[in-house]
Amino acid sequence: MFATVVWGTGNVGRAAIRAVEAHPLLNLSAVLVHDPRKVGRDAAQLAGMEGELGVAASDDIEAVLAARPRAVVYAASGDLRPDDALVDITRALRAGAVVVTPALYPLYDQRSAPPEFRDPVLAAIADGGGSLFVSGVDPGWGNDVLPLLMSGLGSTIDAIRCQEIFDYSTYEQETAVRDLIGMGHPMEYEPLMLAPTIPTMVWGGQLRLMARALGVELDDIRETMDRRALDTTVTTRLMGVFKSGTQGAVRFEVQGIVDGEPRIVIEHITRIHPSAAPDWPSPPDGSGAHRVIIEGRPRIEVTVEAADEGDNRSAGGNATAVGRLVNAIDWLVDAEPGLYDALDVPLRPAVGRLGRKHS
Incomplete structure (x- = not known):
């Protein structure tokens, strides 16, 4: 051993x-x-x-x-x-x-x-x-081996989209949720993780990895960012109160550009409460999921839900990412x-x- x-x-x-x-x-x-x-x-x-x-x-x-x-x-x-x-x-x-x-x-x-x-x-x-x-723990397999495996099931591919969709009220790391991501801070606060170029620093390597596997060159990596305020004050079990008017949801994309179009995309959609940004995609169980969408022929969509430490979807995501590493x-x-x-x-x-x- x-x-x-x-x-x-x-x-x-x-x-x-x-x-x-x-x-x-x-x-x-x-x-x-x-x-x-x-x-x-x-x-x-x-x-x-x-x-x-x-x-x-x-x-x-x-x-x-x-x-x-x-x-x-x-x-x-x-x-x-x-x-x-x-x-x-x-x-x-x-x-x-x-x-x-x-x-x-x-x-x-x-x-x-x-x-x-x-x-x-x-x-x-x-x-x-x-x-x-x-x-990665976001998880890495959801932004490399899973989409690449799925790409091999089709005949033509227009785009690959990897999504993390989570309610962060279940994530037991308050400093990261509040300060790095900005949940509960005034909208004028600029969280480090959402500052320009930081998403590319974190997830750009995974875009380049997928592009290399697919045999394409990235023209550029671009970022999009959308932040929403809470309409009402909410109370979470793990992290307490998040006040109305403060940041309650974030949606961003890190886009790998091929021939002028976003062809490989890593997207994060995170909330501190299900009521935040209700028009954005939500996980099937309301808590959390990872999803990969292959646009092409055929169109393929796979959603992965994992739970650990009880029924905690955030812990489940960590556990599968750790499993990839330890195994x-x-x-x-x-x-x-x-x-x-x-x-x-x-x-x-x-x-x-x-x-x-x-x-």
Whole structure:
């Protein structure tokens, strides 16, 4: 079994602990945390699992990496600390680990990544012999392997549209919802995630990845943005009150332009309450879904709903994204050391897990 570290225990890290524990070829060897209040707590408790796993959380990065784990699931956020995340990841690579993570947006399409991200990773791989695979939590598979798989079912394609449609009141990360995305802030507030060029920085790599797989060149990447205010004050279970007149819904597109037309599009439609922007598309269950639409002949539409941690659709999206990463570890261990993307790493079947009990 491959000794595997989960680094970070937020929304992604909780799902990663559960995924590693369920994988028959992986052994959860350590959990790294930043919050001193989590140090010493059992991994099962941090992941919302029953019983104990016998792995106590640690903040001693040097000691954990000195044990030479075979794999690291880097689940710490890179949204506001990309440079720190890059340093952490290169430390794990120099320790010889296979690293999987959603934290470094520029490496979704590693071939087009800027040198300041790509070069340190390649140097660390050369020094330590590790490997790196980066895929998103929005989720990555919904913006690369799923639409590309679906494209192979048709005869002609006019456009590919990947949608995330969510009620963010179920998302247990208040700082991201309020400050990064702007929910509950006055309409004149400019959230970092919605500022011009930022959506392209985050999702542009996935557009370039799909274009490369489809054998087309992108003329340009464009952004559209629409924000709506709440008509009434609403109260959410996880994050409290969002006042009338503040931002309550966001709809944006990151468009890959081919021959002057938006042919590959990643679209996000997010609300803080179902009453916000009722004329926009809604998920079938009112909570959340991911959808891919292939316009062409035939027209193909697939909607994916996933739930985890009870019936939480946001947690389900995180869990499937984590599953894509964790299930790639055994393939990466067998592959040559290197920097990989979603076109390199195949989807892995859940060998040995059919019918297995979970907690």
